[in-house]
Amino acid sequence: xxxxxxxxxxxxxxxxxxxxxxxxxxxxxxxxxxxxxxxxxxxxxxxxxxxxxxxxxxxxxxxxxxxxxxxxxxxxxxxxxxxxxxxxxxxxxxxxxxxxxxxxxxxxxxxxxxxxxxxxxxxxxxxxxxxxxxxxxxxxxxxxxxxxxxxxxxxxxxxxxxxxxxxxxxxxxxxxxxxxxxxxxxxxxxxxxxxxxxxxxxxxxxxxxxxxxxxxxxxxxxxxxxxxxxxxxxxxxxxxxxxxxxxxxxxxxxxxxxxxxxxxxxxxxxxxxxxxxxxxxxxxxxxxxxxxxxxxxxxxxxxxxxxxxxxxxxxxxxxxxxxxxxxxxxxxxxxxxxxxxxxxxxxxxxxxxxxxxxxxxxxxxxxxxxxxxxxxxxxxxxxxxxxxxxxxxxxxxxxxxxxxxxxxxxxxxxxxxxxxxxxxxxxxxxxxxxxxxxxxxxxxxxxxxxxxxxxxxxxxxxxxxxxxxxxxxxxxxxx
Numbered sequence: 001x002x003x004x005x006x007x008x009x010x011x012x013x014x015x016x017x018x019x020x021x022x023x024x025x026x027x028x029x030x031x032x033x034x035x036x037x038x039x040x041x042x043x044x045x046x047x048x049x050x051x052x053x054x055x056x057x058x059x060x061x062x063x064x065x066x067x068x069x070x071x072x073x074x075x076x077x078x079x080x081x082x083x084x085x086x087x088x089x090x091x092x093x094x095x096x097x098x099x100x101x102x103x104x105x106x107x108x109x110x111x112x113x114x115x116x117x118x119x120x121x122x123x124x125x126x127x128x129x130x131x132x133x134x135x136x137x138x139x140x141x142x143x144x145x146x147x148x149x150x151x152x153x154x155x156x157x158x159x160x161x162x163x164x165x166x167x168x169x170x171x172x173x174x175x176x177x178x179x180x181x182x183x184x185x186x187x188x189x190x191x192x193x194x195x196x197x198x199x200x201x202x203x204x205x206x207x208x209x210x211x212x213x214x215x216x217x218x219x220x221x222x223x224x225x226x227x228x229x230x231x232x233x234x235x236x237x238x239x240x241x242x243x244x245x246x247x248x249x250x251x252x253x254x255x256x257x258x259x260x261x262x263x264x265x266x267x268x269x270x271x272x273x274x275x276x277x278x279x280x281x282x283x284x285x286x287x288x289x290x291x292x293x294x295x296x297x298x299x300x301x302x303x304x305x306x307x308x309x310x311x312x313x314x315x316x317x318x319x320x321x322x323x324x325x326x327x328x329x330x331x332x333x334x335x336x337x338x339x340x341x342x343x344x345x346x347x348x349x350x351x352x353x354x355x356x357x358x359x360x361x362x363x364x365x366x367x368x369x370x371x372x373x374x375x376x377x378x379x380x381x382x383x384x385x386x387x388x389x390x391x392x393x394x395x396x397x398x399x400x401x402x403x404x405x406x407x408x409x410x411x412x413x414x415x416x417x418x419x420x421x422x423x424x425x426x427x428x429x430x431x432x433x434x435x436x437x438x439x440x441x442x443x444x445x446x447x448x449x450x451x452x453x454x455x456x457x458x459x460x461x462x463x464x465x466x467x468x469x470x471x472x473x474x475x476x477x478x479x
Contacts, residue, residue: 043119050082055115055123065115079109099132126154126162139199147176167191188226195234203238214243218269258282258305284309288335324371350375354401438464 043056050064058064065078080087089095093102100107113123133140143152154162157169170193175182189196196203209216216223228248229238245263246253252272259266259281266275277295279286286293298314299307311329312319318338325331325343332343345352352359364373364380373379377395391398398407409425428436453459458467 039116040119041115042117042121042123044123056119074108076109079113094135096132096135099135100130103130103132124162133199137198138194142199142201147173165194170194170197188224190233192233196232196238198235203235219271220269289337290335321370355403356401436465438468 041055041058043054045053047053052058055065065075067073067075067078080090086097089097090101092098100112112126114125115123140152145151146156156173157165159166159169168191171182171186171191201207226232232238244261245267246261249263250261253263259277265281266277296302308314310327311333312327315329316327319329331347332341334340334342362368376393377399378393381395383389383391383393398409427441428438430437
């Protein structure tokens with residue numbers, strides 16, 4: 001009898017071994033890998049999800065995370081059962097997990113969150129993952145290489161924990177690039193770099209201030225940002241400063257606010273001087289001939305404050321009136337022309353009324369004499385001969401400026417003016433006021449008057465005033 005030296009390596013044995021392996025593998029596959037364990041689960045405690053605070057507390061319930069091959073669900077679906085907030089993010093492309101799933105639809109949770117690496121190992125590994133850093137508000141476009149020209153890795157900024165950011169990471173790196181700038185920059189804007197910078201370098205060397213409403217031109221070019229943006233500690237703080245000149249230059253105002261707060265009315269960014277001053281902003285408006293006068297004519301030695309605004313202070317030497325009309329030139333003159341004068345006579349001690357209004361100035365002011373003229377009527381209007389000096393020189397006692405006639409007698413008449421009903425001046429003064437007659441009125445009873453006076457021994461009965469000076473019927477005593 002021949003002995004089989006191959007033992008289990010016989011055809012039958014090999015077939016049996018293969019069948020056994022297939023059965024074991026099939027069972028393991030069907031059980032979702034429950035027949036082996038690659039290592040202990042993470043045991044770091046967190047907030048409770050699904051009744052546990054860490055993966056290690058799941059214990060031997062591998063089906064809590066792993067699925068069988070024939071199941072429609074995948075392992076990521078098992079993760080979403082507990083991590084519901086992450087599941088919500090994955091449906092939002094604006095979130096971190098949503099952006100990652102959008103860029104890599106086949107990316108599973110285990111790609112960044114492996115487990116079975118031991119109880120103390122972290123659950124997040126980003127070394128070979130394409131992380132959408134911009135979603136967190138900081139772009140890596142400007143951070144491809146370190147100051148040493150080496151490619152950035154997560155630990156350069158996160159120092160072992162991607163959930164945190166080392167606050168001195170920016171400063172430590174950028175000081176290697178420009179120590180002087182970083183020292184001054186930190187003193188001006190503080191050490192919290194991420195409050196202003198987002199990796200896009202919006203406030204870097206390529207920042208264009210001229211796209212904003214306040215353009216940087218002329219003398220403003222080259223100014224340090226901190227000179228206008230004082231105490232800025234965040235991106236929003238740069239929009240806070242006022243854009244008017246006075247906000248920055250109020251300490252440089254030599255006018256002490258007398259011309260208002262809008263410096264641009266006179267000055268430009270080219271420099272404080274030369275300045276174009278709008279004189280109409282001051283208390284002394286420039287009108288007429290004054291618009292053509294040079295500044296130095298009034299502001300000698302560039303002295304502006306305290307300059308008098310009265311006409312006479314500048315035009316005193318031009319006064320042809322020698323002060324006769326005071327020092328207020330504006331009473332008669334205007335800024336357009338000296339010769340275009342309009343004197344208001346009613347402001348003098350002789351107001352013009354009635355017929356005087358139309359009288360030419362030269363009629364009274366002969367040879368342009370204005371001072372010392374008499375205001376009495378008789379100075380211009382001599383007592384007429386027919387008055388014979390009987391009524392004095394006060395013309396205004398009877399006459400008005402409206403006209404010489406009609407005149408109202410002043411009451412100096414020695415004869416009662418109520419003598420006779422309906423009597424007028426012409427009744428007694430038919431020819432002129434220098435002559436009068438009583439007999440002209442009483443001649444209708446001449447015979448009676450004659451007889452009466454003859455009886456009384458009066459022969460001159462026609463000179464009535466001799467006996468009747470006051471118009472009485474009989475004189476008190478007869479001569």
